[in-house]
Structure formats: structure tokens, C-alpha cells
């Protein structure tokens with residue numbers, strides 16, 4: 001079977017997002033870049049995460065053409081391809097519909113740098129895209145643009161996308177984003193949230209580089 005390891009990684013990550021309650025039903029999707037940089041393995045469209053096997057995964061090129069697979073690829077395939085094309089450092093993309101990130105997606109409010117782990121793993125802020133219907137090239141372009149150099153982006157009135165150099169970092173980014181969105185929501189209810197100073201955000205991002213590299217090796 002072509003790309004067996006990557007297929008297994010996508011299946012395991014898909015189960016994780018479901019078990020960690022980051023999405024419900026069959027919404028959301030996961031992809032892993034294959035060793036040849038211009039291929040990725042992605043979840044099929046509309047299938048039950050808990051019943052997926054490695055053989056159900058779809059191998060595509062970064063133009064969205066199916067190379068191998070018996071099912072249709074995820075409807076957000078174009079978004080995954082666009083992000084891989086723009087970000088050479090990204091090997092895993094996880095799209096989910098978590099509650100507090102979705103609250104910000106409805107408010108169309110960026111998540112500012114409020115908490116250290118968010119800044120270290122995700123970046124200086126999490127932007128919200130303009131609204132676009134799901135599944136098309138337009139959403140793909142807007143998501144890749146709003147993602148920028150950060151490791152998470154919020155899709156307006158829809159959900160979130162988190163990326164990483166490996167599965168562990170991408171899944172942890174999903175949880176850190178959701179936790180940070182929750183903190184921001186409660187802080188706004190209770191008063192006026194403070195943000196980290198710009199120069200300290202830069203220092204935290206710099207300090208996180210060695211830390212994330214060591215983490216990746218374990």
C-alpha cells in the first residue's frame with residue numbers, strides 16, 4: 001500500500017480529534033504530507049472517523065489530483081493543498097470545528113497573544129478569515145493567507161485549522177488554540193483581557209524554536 005505510515009498517522013489523528021471532542025459527526029479533516037513533498041494523504045469525504053482504516057485514506061498531489069484511493073477526498077482538499085504549497089515547514093494539517101474557536105469565528109475577532117504557550121506553539125496571533133462558503137478555492141486562498149507564518153487560523157463562521165511539522169505538534173496546536181480561545185472568551189466576560197507585549201512575543205517565539213525542535217525528536 002502506497003504511503004502506509006502516513007495513512008496510519010492520518011487515521012490516528014482523525015480518531016484523536018473526535019475523541020478530544022474537537023469536532024462532531026464527520027466534520028473536520030486531517031492530512032499528512034508524504035515523503036515526496038508534493039503528495040499528501042488526506043481523510044475521505046463524509047466518513048465516520050471511528051470506522052476509518054488506512055486503506056480508506058486518499059493520496060493526492062498538491063494540485064488536488066487523486067493518485068490513489070477508492071473514496072472521494074475531503075471537501076476541504078484545496079485548503080490543505082494551498083497551505084502545503086505555501087508552507088514548506090508544514091507536514092500535518094488538522095481542520096476541526098471546536099466551540100470556543102468557533103465563537104471567535106462568529107465574532108470575526110482575531111485571537112491576540114494572551115498566553116505564553118499559545119505564542120510559543122502557534123505564533124503572534126490567530127487571524128480570522130473573511131467568510132467564504134466551504135470547500136472551494138476561495139476559502140483555500142483566504143485560509144492560507146490568514147494563516148501566514150502562524151500555526152493556526154480561524155475560518156469565519158466555520159471552525160479552525162491548525163498545522164505543525166508533525167502530528168503531535170499539530171494536534172497540540174488544536175488543543176492550545178481551543179484552550180486560548182476559551183481563556184479569551186472568559187476573560188472578556190470578566191473584564192478586559194491583557195495581551196503580551198510585542199517585544200516579549202518576539203522573544204517567546206525565538207525561545208520556542210529550540211524547544212519545539214527537541215520536542216520533535218522525542
Ligand SMILES: [Zn+2]
Nearest residue numbers: 027028158159
Ligand atoms: Zn469544516
